[in-house]
Amino acid sequence: MTTETTNIPINWLTHPTGDPFADIGGLVIEYLQSKKPDKSIMELIEEVTNIYVNKWDNNLHSFFLNSTITHNSNKGQKGIDKTLAFYKGLWEEKGGEIGYCRITGQQGKVYPGARDNHIMSGSATLINFHHGFESGIMLSKEALIRIFFVPLGVEQMGDKVAVLMSNNEDVTRFFVQKNVDDNFRDLGSGISKSILRSDFSNPTNALFDYANQCIENVQTATLNQETGKSDTKGVTLNLFHFTNFGASPTINLYTLPARTFLFYTYCMVYYRKEWQNFLFRQYSSSKFKNAFFDEVSGQWENDKEKVEYTSYKTWRNPVLEALLNGDSNRIRKAFLVHSKEHIFNFKIVELYQINIRNMDKRTLGKIKALADFIVDDRSDDEIKKAMTRLNGAKNTNELRFFLLKLVDDNYKKGNKEPLFSIEEYTEYLFPDGTYWKEIRDLLLIAIYQKLHEMNKQVEVELEDIENDN
Numbered sequence: 001m002t003t004e005t006t007n008i009p010i011n012w013l014t015h016p017t018g019d020p021f022a023d024i025g026g027l028v029i030e031y032l033q034s035k036k037p038d039k040s041i042m043e044l045i046e047e048v049t050n051i052y053v054n055k056w057d058n059n060l061h062s063f064f065l066n067s068t069i070t071h072n073s074n075k076g077q078k079g080i081d082k083t084l085a086f087y088k089g090l091w092e093e094k095g096g097e098i099g100y101c102r103i104t105g106q107q108g109k110v111y112p113g114a115r116d117n118h119i120m121s122g123s124a125t126l127i128n129f130h131h132g133f134e135s136g137i138m139l140s141k142e143a144l145i146r147i148f149f150v151p152l153g154v155e156q157m158g159d160k161v162a163v164l165m166s167n168n169e170d171v172t173r174f175f176v177q178k179n180v181d182d183n184f185r186d187l188g189s190g191i192s193k194s195i196l197r198s199d200f201s202n203p204t205n206a207l208f209d210y211a212n213q214c215i216e217n218v219q220t221a222t223l224n225q226e227t228g229k230s231d232t233k234g235v236t237l238n239l240f241h242f243t244n245f246g247a248s249p250t251i252n253l254y255t256l257p258a259r260t261f262l263f264y265t266y267c268m269v270y271y272r273k274e275w276q277n278f279l280f281r282q283y284s285s286s287k288f289k290n291a292f293f294d295e296v297s298g299q300w301e302n303d304k305e306k307v308e309y310t311s312y313k314t315w316r317n318p319v320l321e322a323l324l325n326g327d328s329n330r331i332r333k334a335f336l337v338h339s340k341e342h343i344f345n346f347k348i349v350e351l352y353q354i355n356i357r358n359m360d361k362r363t364l365g366k367i368k369a370l371a372d373f374i375v376d377d378r379s380d381d382e383i384k385k386a387m388t389r390l391n392g393a394k395n396t397n398e399l400r401f402f403l404l405k406l407v408d409d410n411y412k413k414g415n416k417e418p419l420f421s422i423e424e425y426t427e428y429l430f431p432d433g434t435y436w437k438e439i440r441d442l443l444l445i446a447i448y449q450k451l452h453e454m455n456k457q458v459e460v461e462l463e464d465i466e467n468d469n
Contacts, residue, residue, distance in 0.1 A: 012104050012142035013041065019103045020165045020240055021119045025146030027176040028153040041145065042084075042091060048149060049083045055187055059194045062161050062243045063151055067116040086117075087148065090141040101140035111144060112136025118147050119244055120251055151195050153179050158201030160250075163240040164210055167258075170220045171235060175210065200314055203241050203254045204324050209313065210237055211261060215268050222265060232265040234258050260323055263355045267348055274345040278319075278338050285315040328357055332441050339448040340462060346449050349442065357438075363428040366420060367439070371446035373406060373419060380458055387447060387460045396436040403429065 014030040016023055032044050039047070049069070052060055058069050058079060068074055068082040089095065096109040113121050114136035121137050153176040155162045166172045179196055186192035200206035214237070215222050215230075224231035236258045242251035256264075267275035281293045283300065291302040300307045322330040331352065338344055346368070353359040374386050393399040403425075410419040420429065429439060444462070451458055 012106065012140065013146060015104075016169065017103050017143075019143075020163055020238070021150055022103050022143055022146045023165065023172070024153045024163055024176060025149040027173055028149040028180055029146060031173075031177050031180050032149075042088060045087050045145065045148065046084055048152065049080050051187065052151070053079050053083075055192055056194050060151055061245045062156075063119055064117060065115040065244055065246070065249075070116075087145060090144060093141060096141075097138075099138050101143055102137050103143040104140055106140060108140060110138040110140055113139040113144055113147070115244060115249070117144055119150065120242060120249060152183055155179060155196045155198040156194065157198040157203065157206055157241060160241045160243045161195070162198060162203070162206065163242070165238045165240065166221075166236060168221050168235045171214055171218050171237070174214070174218045178213075199310075202314065202316070203239050203252070204321050205314060205317060207237055207239050207254055207256045207324065208264070208320050210239070211256060211264055212268070215265055222269075230262075230265050230269045232258075232262050235261055237261060254324065256324060257326075259355055260326075263351055264323070266351055266355075271345050271348050274343070275348060277342065278335075278344060278348075279317070280309065280312075281338065281342075282317050282319040282334065283312045283315040284317075285312070288312075288315075326356075329437075331356075332438065336441050336445050336448075336462065339445045339452075343452045344445075344449060346446060349445055353442070360428060360431075362424075363431075363439075364442070366424055366428050367442050368446050370403070370406065370419070370443055371450050373410065374447055375450045375454065375456075380456065383447075383451070383456075384458050384460055387444065387458065390440060390444060390447075391460060391462055393436075393440055396430075399436050399440050400430070 014026045014033075016026070029041070029044070033039075036044065052058065052069050053076065058075060060067070061070050064070050068086055069079050071079075074082055090111060093109045096111045098108070099110040100107050101110055115121055118137060118139065150163075154164075164172065164175050182196055183192060186196075198206060200209065214235075215232075219225075221235050222230055222232045237256040239254040239256075240251060241254065243249060276298075277295055280298060288300060288302065288307060291300045291307075293299075294301055294306075297306070298309060300312050318330060319334050321327070322334070335344065335349055335352075350361075350364050353364060354361060375383055378386070389405075390399075390402055393402055403420075407419050430436075
């Protein structure tokens with residue numbers, strides 16, 4: 001099926017469509033054609049069919065149910081012959097009917113796509129699944145051929161298949177080409193038995209690992225060549241986690257939003273050491289008990305063994321979960337608990353509050369000024385009393401009373417400049433919609449970082465925070 005726009009023909013085997021599965025398959029075809037320009041599409045289909053049958057032993061049940069490859073009756077050469085006959089018939093446009101492809105939107109010959117040749121579609125026997133009681137979703141030959149190539153461009157993640165898509169095509173293309181290269185490398189070494197298997201079974205951890213790979217390798221998405229600075233604004237990662245197998249096909253979508261990806265990128269590019277020291281401490285595993293984190297080696301250790309990042313990166317990480325789910329309370333509490341014991345660049349907190357929480361920079365500036373006032377020129381005992389009162393605030397009124405007490409202290413010290421004006425109090429510290437605990441916790445974080453800078457140790461029990469966390 002070919003159409004023309006301003007006299008430029010469109011190749012619907014590779015042209016973007018917006019359908020995640022079709023676009024992954026299209027990028028696989030695009031890459032294979034660039035690597036093997038002398039091969040026709042039917043020759044590529046034959047090569048890939050031989051991989052699926054002879055190298056992977058027909059193990060594509062998560063993609064195609066009871067297909068010419070996966071049905072028990074289609075083992076060996078029989079499966080190859082039936083598959084090639086099916087796609088040869090498609091390519092030569094045998095049969096079918098005139099209609100509009102549900103993926104490309106183009107008019108021409110269309111064919112039914114069901115669970116045997118299309119991912120996450122209805123069964124051909126359950127015609128009430130499809131519009132007009134059709135025997136499948138009606139697709140062009142190009143759309144169905146693209147779907148056939150999907151397994152080469154994706155990964156097995158736990159008990160399901162992972163398809164990574166981005167609104168930035170360079171990002172999607174990078175991961176598809178990487179998967180294709182890894183597949184052919186393993187096939188050449190004789191160790192490939194099925195589609196690539198991810199190190200992860202947890203989609204949350206996997207998404208942030210994809211983000212790390214993107215930050216390190218996809219410069220067009222993350223680096224402004226003119227300024228040399230990160231430029232990931234607007235880049236989103238979407239992970240489709242699915243299986244088309246048996247009686248329980250299922251699919252889940254996990255999204256790393258653009259602003260979260262931007263925040264994460266800034267942390268990794270500009271504050272990597274401090275960010276990783278914080279993030280790595282959040283990992284935990286029920287199978288690795290009585291462990292502590294060694295900041296120097298970057299390992300988790302207990303009396304019996306040491307575990308490196310390549311292993312513990314698959315453990316559960318509540319902070320990554322909170323970032324993905326937009327749970328700002330948990331993120332803030334994790335910042336506070338970490339700040340109590342460790343130096344933590346307050347710039348990271350500011351980045352989070354500004355980019356994720358849309359907080360006014362002037363609010364953060366005023367919080368830092370308050371922290372300076374509480375710590376500077378005070379004894380450890382005075383600082384401890386102030387922090388205890390601040391941590392003990394249980395509602396908005398108690399926090400407001402604490403801040404007004406600081407104003408009184410400032411006046412009694414004979415300072416001519418007010419600690420904050422009425423406008424700053426109402427517009428920055430307590431603007432409409434502000435959550436009082438957020439201000440309290442941020443002030444505590446700023447105080448702890450100020451104490452770390454001054455090499456002071458003030459013990460205050462953060463029972464409310466630590467119990468919640």
